[in-house]
Amino acid sequence: xxxxxxQQWSRPPSGLKPGEYVDSRIYSDxxxxxxxxxxxxxxxxxxxxxxxxxxxxxxxRTMTIAREPIIVVRGSDNRVRAFLNVCPHxxxxxxxxxxxxxxxxxxxxxxxxxxxxxHAWQFDMKGNCVFISRQEEGYQDRLCPKDVGLRRLRCxxxxxxxxxxxxxxxVDKTVAEWAAGCLDCLQPSLDAExxxxxxxxxxxxxxxxxxxxxxxxEFYHDYLHYHNRITGxxxxxxARKNSGFDNGHINVGSFEVQxxxxxxFESRANVSFPSLPPNHWYMIDMFPxxxxxxxxxxxxxxxxxxxxxxKVLIEFRGLGLKSDSPETRRARVEHHNTIWGPFGRNxxxxxxAVSGQGAAMDSRAEHRHILHGRHENETIHDENGMRHxxxxxxxxxxxxxxxxxxxxREGHNQPGVSA
Amino acid sequence: MAWKKACxxxxxxxxxxxxxxxxxxxxxxxxLGDEFKAYPPACPHMEEPLEQSGVCSGGLLTxxxxxxxxxxxxxxxxxPAEKPLLMYDVRLDGDDVMVNVEHELEYEYExxxxxxxxx
Numbered sequence: 461x462x463x464x465x466x467q468q469w470s471r472p473p474s475g476l477k478p479g480e481y482v483d484s485r486i487y488s489d490x491x492x493x494x495x496x497x498x499x500x501x502x503x504x505x506x507x508x509x510x511x512x513x514x515x516x517x518x519x520x521r522t523m524t525i526a527r528e529p530i531i532v533v534r535g536s537d538n539r540v541r542a543f544l545n546v547c548p549h550x551x552x553x554x555x556x557x558x559x560x561x562x563x564x565x566x567x568x569x570x571x572x573x574x575x576x577x578x579h580a581w582q583f584d585m586k587g588n589c590v591f592i593s594r595q596e597e598g599y600q601d602r603l604c605p606k607d608v609g610l611r612r613l614r615c616x617x618x619x620x621x622x623x624x625x626x627x628x629x630x631v632d633k634t635v636a637e638w639a640a641g642c643l644d645c646l647q648p649s650l651d652a653e654x655x656x657x658x659x660x661x662x663x664x665x666x667x668x669x670x671x672x673x674x675x676x677x678e679f680y681h682d683y684l685h686y687h688n689r690i691t692g693x694x695x696x697x698x699a700r701k702n703s704g705f706d707n708g709h710i711n712v713g714s715f716e717v718q719x720x721x722x723x724x725f726e727s728r729a730n731v732s733f734p735s736l737p738p739n740h741w742y743m744i745d746m747f748p749x750x751x752x753x754x755x756x757x758x759x760x761x762x763x764x765x766x767x768x769x770x771k772v773l774i775e776f777r778g779l780g781l782k783s784d785s786p787e788t789r790r791a792r793v794e795h796h797n798t799i800w801g802p803f804g805r806n807x808x809x810x811x812x813a814v815s816g817q818g819a820a821m822d823s824r825a826e827h828r829h830i831l832h833g834r835h836e837n838e839t840i841h842d843e844n845g846m847r848h849x850x851x852x853x854x855x856x857x858x859x860x861x862x863x864x865x866x867x868x869r870e871g872h873n874q875p876g877v878s879a
Numbered sequence: 880m881a882w883k884k885a886c887x888x889x890x891x892x893x894x895x896x897x898x899x900x901x902x903x904x905x906x907x908x909x910x911l912g913d914e915f916k917a918y919p920p921a922c923p924h925m926e927e928p929l930e931q932s933g934v935c936s937g938g939l940l941t942x943x944x945x946x947x948x949x950x951x952x953x954x955x956x957x958x959p960a961e962k963p964l965l966m967y968d969v970r971l972d973g974d975d976v977m978v979n980v981e982h983e984l985e986y987e988y989e990x991x992x993x994x995x996x997x998x
Contacts (some may be wrong), residue, residue, distance in 0.1 A: 536990070570925035570944060572988075580945075582925065586993045591925065593945070612996065629998045 480833035482861040487668035493769040497526035511621040518563040535585035542615035547576035620650025642709035652734035659778030667818030669772040677845035708747030708852025728756035758796035917967040
């Protein structure tokens with residue numbers, strides 16, 4: 461078949477059905493992106509950090525979800541709570557540091573309180589307003605601290621100590637219900653004993669957040685990974701299942717990795733996580749953009765914060781057990797870095813691919829179809845994971861991923877020819 | 880009685896405050912010129928460390944964060960302060976400033992409960 465002209469290019473391959481491709485505008489269109497923030501990111505449970513990153517009372521971390529500034533704090537009662545990081549007085553961002561502790565005072569504040577530097581209003585770790593400067597002089601009896609508490613956010617610590625936040629007060633599911641079983645494969649390993657973050661880096665990648673999620677949802681891009689090609693493949697590798705769960709989540713089934721057959725690698729059997737068969741590897745991709753990846757001895761977690769259609773902030777964490785001896789921890793860090801570090805096997809290559817997709821998806825570029833049509837018995841080179849994700853995406857957005865001008869149901873019932 | 884040495888009379892200049900560890904208890908010692916006084920180290924308002932935020936002048940202690948004031952000799956509050964200063968008994972033993980720290984004195988800082996938070 462020769463190359464195609466513009467009209468031919470604008471149609472998906474005739475053998476593929478709706479659901480087996482998406483329109484590139486879902487990755488590049490600014491209006492669609494803004495709609496995703498409102499309809500998906502402000503409505504679903506988002507993991508934002510790990511509780512070991514706020515280990516002591518009065519420790520905090522700040523982040524954003526759908527551009528809303530968030531602060532997560534640990535109270536004197538050890539409970540982790542989340543609030544909008546916004547002062548109820550004049551709307552100033554209360555805390556600007558990425559992380560720290562309120563145990564010591566700040567120049568305009570006091571120990572154990574959050575202080576807005578603008579007019580010195582203060583809040584405790586439960587979000588109560590506890591001080592309004594010159595309150596009676598200015599407000600007489602018209603306004604008092606109980607009228608101006610912080611906006612509290614739904615927050616749960618769940619699945620090995622990850623901190624989850626939902627901006628929707630009326631969210632009708634717990635995190636466990638939202639996960640719908642997709643975390644079950646790793647829950648015994650992660651909940652056996654407290655975990656600790658030993659690696660953190662973040663990067664802003666020039667691509668749509670869903671492109672990063674896509675690479676985590678299929679292994680067909682083994683062809684991208686040089687080391688996977690030359691050492692990783694065997695029948696068990698290909699036989700792994702990619703299973704879908706409600707709410708758009710997927711699992712990549714486990715198998716035993718022969719790490720000792722990799723050049724320069726060692727078996728991870730004696731430092732594998734609790735309850736995990738030695739050297740086994742599980743990966744979970746959660747809608748709309750979180751990834752948990754346990755390779756025997758080291759857990760990696762990617763949390764995404766979409767910033768623009770073509771920009772995503774990804775926070776990469778590596779975790780081990782809090783009880784690790786120094787030797788065990790060193791082994792976990794090395795195992796983490798040999799896969800996901802700057803000179804590791806995989807991560808840099810994934811970044812090359814998604815930034816290449818991002819470079820070809822300017823918001824004004826001619827749109828095209830991105831194909832998710834591989835069927836390989838729902839194993840890892842199948843693209844059922846992405847189809848499952850985009851079906852969920854379509855429901856939340858009420859848009860057809862294959863033609864976002866159509867409503868979700870219409871796209872389901874009509875042959876997918878987009879204009 | 881649990882009298883313990885907090886410091887020597889020369890350790891605290893007139894009209895200043897210094898915090899000392901007295902057998903594991905933090906104690907703030909003030910020198911009023913003709914008298915030494917001892918208080919818990921935190922401001923009764925918002926737990927500010929008074930060693931840093933407190934200013935002593937004319938027998939008055941002012942916390943510079945929200946301008947609460949006290950009579951340093953009696954601990955009595957002056958507006959806008961809403962709580963008095965707690966005080967430890969002090970006596971001089973030669974050059975030693977002795978403080979009676981039988982029990983650590985602490986202020987109660989209220990934190991409202993949020994168990995019944997409504998979404």
